[in-house]
Structures are given as C-alpha cells and as structure tokens.
Amino acid sequence: MRSLRIIWRILKETYQSIKFSGMSNFMVISILTVTLALFGGVLQFNSSIKQIYQNLDNQLEFSVYLLDGAETKSLANKISQIEEVKKVDIIPKSVAWKNFRAKFGFSNEAGNPLPDTLHVNVRKAQDLKPVVEKIKNYSGIEQISYAPELFQGLKRVRSILFSFGLFITLILAISTITIISNTIQLIIKSRSLEIKILRLVGVDDWFIRGPFITHGIFYGVVSAFIAIIPLLIFQKFIWNSFQSSFKTIMPLTFNFDSSNELGLIFFIMLLTGVTVCSASSYMVTSRYIKI
Amino acid sequence: MIKFKNVSKFYGPIKALDNISFDVEAGEMVFVVGPSGAGKSTLMKLLYREEKNTHGQISINNIDVSSLSSDKIPYLRRRMGIIFQDFKLLPNKTIFDNIAYGLRGLGVSEFEIQKRVGGALNLVALLDRANAYPDELSGGEQQRIGIARAIVQGPPLVIADEPTGNLDPKTSIEIFNLLKSISLRGTTVLVSTHNHKIVKEFRERVLVLEGGKLVNDTILNPSPYA
Numbered sequence A: 001m002r003s004l005r006i007i008w009r010i011l012k013e014t015y016q017s018i019k020f021s022g023m024s025n026f027m028v029i030s031i032l033t034v035t036l037a038l039f040g041g042v043l044q045f046n047s048s049i050k051q052i053y054q055n056l057d058n059q060l061e062f063s064v065y066l067l068d069g070a071e072t073k074s075l076a077n078k079i080s081q082i083e084e085v086k087k088v089d090i091i092p093k094s095v096a097w098k099n100f101r102a103k104f105g106f107s108n109e110a111g112n113p114l115p116d117t118l119h120v121n122v123r124k125a126q127d128l129k130p131v132v133e134k135i136k137n138y139s140g141i142e143q144i145s146y147a148p149e150l151f152q153g154l155k156r157v158r159s160i161l162f163s164f165g166l167f168i169t170l171i172l173a174i175s176t177i178t179i180i181s182n183t184i185q186l187i188i189k190s191r192s193l194e195i196k197i198l199r200l201v202g203v204d205d206w207f208i209r210g211p212f213i214t215h216g217i218f219y220g221v222v223s224a225f226i227a228i229i230p231l232l233i234f235q236k237f238i239w240n241s242f243q244s245s246f247k248t249i250m251p252l253t254f255n256f257d258s259s260n261e262l263g264l265i266f267f268i269m270l271l272t273g274v275t276v277c278s279a280s281s282y283m284v285t286s287r288y289i290k291i
Numbered sequence B: 001m002i003k004f005k006n007v008s009k010f011y012g013p014i015k016a017l018d019n020i021s022f023d024v025e026a027g028e029m030v031f032v033v034g035p036s037g038a039g040k041s042t043l044m045k046l047l048y049r050e051e052k053n054t055h056g057q058i059s060i061n062n063i064d065v066s067s068l069s070s071d072k073i074p075y076l077r078r079r080m081g082i083i084f085q086d087f088k089l090l091p092n093k094t095i096f097d098n099i100a101y102g103l104r105g106l107g108v109s110e111f112e113i114q115k116r117v118g119g120a121l122n123l124v125a126l127l128d129r130a131n132a133y134p135d136e137l138s139g140g141e142q143q144r145i146g147i148a149r150a151i152v153q154g155p156p157l158v159i160a161d162e163p164t165g166n167l168d169p170k171t172s173i174e175i176f177n178l179l180k181s182i183s184l185r186g187t188t189v190l191v192s193t194h195n196h197k198i199v200k201e202f203r204e205r206v207l208v209l210e211g212g213k214l215v216n217d218t219i220l221n222p223s224p225y226a
C-alpha cells in the first residue's frame, strides 16, 4: 500500500514538474524527436539496403536482351546446355511489349521497341556471375542485366550514408542530452526548497529523484512515438513505390518487406530515448541533489 | 540521548567546532547560545547529518551518527524534527499541505495525514488557519507552523536552529515557551539562539559556544526546590 501511494505521488510530482517546464518541454521533445527519427531513419535505411542486396546475392535469375534478328531459339538452347543453367525462358518481344503496355497503361500497340528476352535461371547463386561472363560474348546479345552488378555502387553508398547518419545522430544526441540536463537542472533549482524539506523529513532518496527521472522517461517515450511517424510514412509510401518501380526494370523474385524490421527499429528508438533521457536526468539529480 | 565526544568540525581550513563534548538526556530542553559564527548551526547540522564531523564521535540513542552511511540518513531524520530560522515554508502551498508535504513523500495515507496534521496544528493553536497560505500569517505564526511540521511525526528529538532569529522578543518568548511545552511531553529539544538575554528568562540548561569552543555548560536559575 505504502509503495503504491509513493508511486502514485511520484507520478503526481512528475506531472507537476512537466507542467512547470512549459515551453522547455516542446524544445526537448522537438530535438529529441528529430534525433530519434534520424537515428531510426539511419537504421531503417541500413536494414532496407542490407535486405536488398542480401536478396540480390541470392538471385538465381538474370535477363538477356537479344539483338533484333538474333536466333532466339538456338541461343536459348545453347545457354541451356551450360551445366550450371537450370532453365531458360523465352519472352518473345510481343509478350514483353504486352506486359509493358499493361503495366504502364499504354494503348498504342504499334512500334514495339522491346527486343526478345531470355530469362535465365542458374542452379546456385554463386554460378550466376560465371554464367553471365560466359554468355556475354555470344553473338546476338545486346545486353545482360543482372542485379548484383547494379548494387556494387549501392554498397558503397550505404556505408558512407550510414556512417554519416550516425555521426549526425551522435552530434544531435549530445545536444539533446545537454538540453535535457539543463531543463531538469532548472526544475531542481526552482524546487530546491521542496527538495530540502523532503530530505530533512527523511523521505527516501528515490522518491526525491524519482519525479525527475520519470520526467526524462516521459520525454523519451513521447519523442519515440512521434519520431516513428515519418518512418512509417516513408515505409508505407515512398519505399513501396520505389520497390514497384524497381521491379519494372529488374526481374526480381522477392519483396523487400521491412515492416517487421520497423517494429524492431521502433523498439530500439524507444529504448534509446528512454535510456538516454533517464540517464541524463539521473546524472543531473545525483549532481544537484545531495542526501 | 545525544552524546558529543571530542567533536571537531573543519570546513577546509576553517575550524567551526573545536573539541566539543557534552551529553543531553532524553526529554531535556537545551539552549545553545553564542554569537554569530560561534558554530551553533554547525553543531545542529552535524546532528541531522547535513554536515559530517571531522573528528570525534556523535551518537543519538546509541546510534553512531558520524559513521552513518548515506542510505541510512533518511531513517535518522525521520526520528527528528528540524526547525529553521527562515521557517522554510512553501509559499504556494496551504498550511495544511506544508505540514503534509513530507508525510506524503513518506507514503503516509491521506487519512493518517489528516489526523496527524490536525493534531500538530492543534498543538500550535493554529488549527483554524489550515487553509491559509504562509504569507497570510505573521512571522510568529509561520514559525509555529514550522514547529507543527517538525513534530508531526512525533519525533523523540527536535532541533531548532535560531527559530526566533527573525522574530521580535515577545514572539520569541512565545516560541520558546511552545518548544518548552513540547519538551515537557518527553521530547528532547535542542534550540540555538544568539540572544543571551531571552535565555535568561528561562530556567534551562545552556551550552555557550564561542569561536567553536564550548565555554560554558550550566543550568541557569536552578530551581530553589530542585
């Protein structure tokens, strides 16, 4: 009973302390939200890109675009003779053109600009590159399109953006900690008489510090919930439309679904926000409130 | 109840208390008298562990205060009531809430708080001002609230550091009388003042401090019947 009453009173004190902080609350929550959103964004970006090329590394299929007038059937035959090749599908240009028109809503049937295409499947992912190398020199082939090649650059971009993002996050985190510390310190100063009275009456240390730490936790929770919103929007609209437009240029046999990752990312953001805030509050209380 | 044995306190190079020894029995009322800077506040702060003595031993009810670990300090303080020269009342809280404030922090139930605060206010004869704010009261009344807050937990020891420092002589005597009546109920009361004259009006034990030294420990005007 007594502990319950104390917890209830800590919550009441927390409410008072939040109310007292007024506009500082908005400042803290804004910067913390930006920091957490950026941090979450970096994680989201990183995990999406990682997912893409993990999947791409596992790709078993590539497309071969043939020159106009090439011997489609015999080329397909020749390729399927290669030991590592499992199967070759011929996509005649008329079919490709139909699919393309359906996808992009063209009504004009004339003037098909597409070549015949072969979809080649290999048995193992690591066979893909040697097979591509081998048939690259066959005559009648205009271009070979396969995913891993496209993503060599992406890997580099990812690691640069990832480090840069984390660096900015770190700088923002330091300013956030400073602002939180100042805010809490201000409340402690303004309530120094109350704190002194509580100390001298023999109130437990954790009751005195408690409200400041829960105040910090409040910042962490609120900011994490706001910060996840832009990430959800990114996930839902931008990322999905990026994927579907991507599939029109690439034969991809998977979906990048990072929604379960987003749950984890949110959890990390929440945990980080709460930990950083409560730790800074705790540090301020141990510095400015003595027994 | 209180034992000081060869107690000294240094603030850096400043010697605030110099080799002080005395005992106080339970239920005694003791004045600590001396000019400003004599070390009165320091002596009191050592008792409630706002400060720690540099040398010697201090014990309250056989508990060694000087070596108490910081997590035990709240328990020490729950067994004493502290009264200040500047009252230390919260201006934005009512009289009732001022007295209840610490009890709420201690997790006392609202029902129990009602009872105890009522009792304490009754004792200082200010029950009718429970809903007033501190600035609506006179200095003497504010200090009586300070006293009510100090005794609300029924502590065996009350420590009052210059409780009349901001009050006129007539009100000061009222406050000392109130503290006397509290000690008569069995509470040990330690009260400091720089006003020698007022102390002479009382027949009590007086510790005289000067420059951190205990220069006199006598009972003034001993009763002819004692």
Ligand SMILES: Nc1ncnc2c1ncn2[C@@H]1O[C@H](COP(=O)(O)OP(=O)(O)O)[C@@H](O)[C@H]1O
Pocket: B011, B014, B015, B016, B034, B035, B036, B037, B038, B039, B040, B041, B042, B043
């Ligand atoms: N926190 C402190 N730091 C340094 N010196 C102090 C401190 N508190 C008191 N003193 C010094 O200790 C001596 C005794 O002070 P104090 O106990 O406050 O005396 P009183 O209460 O009798 O006026 C004085 O010389 C004072 O300046």
Ligand SMILES: [Mg+2]
Pocket: B040, B041, B042, B161, B162
């Ligand atoms: Mg003093």
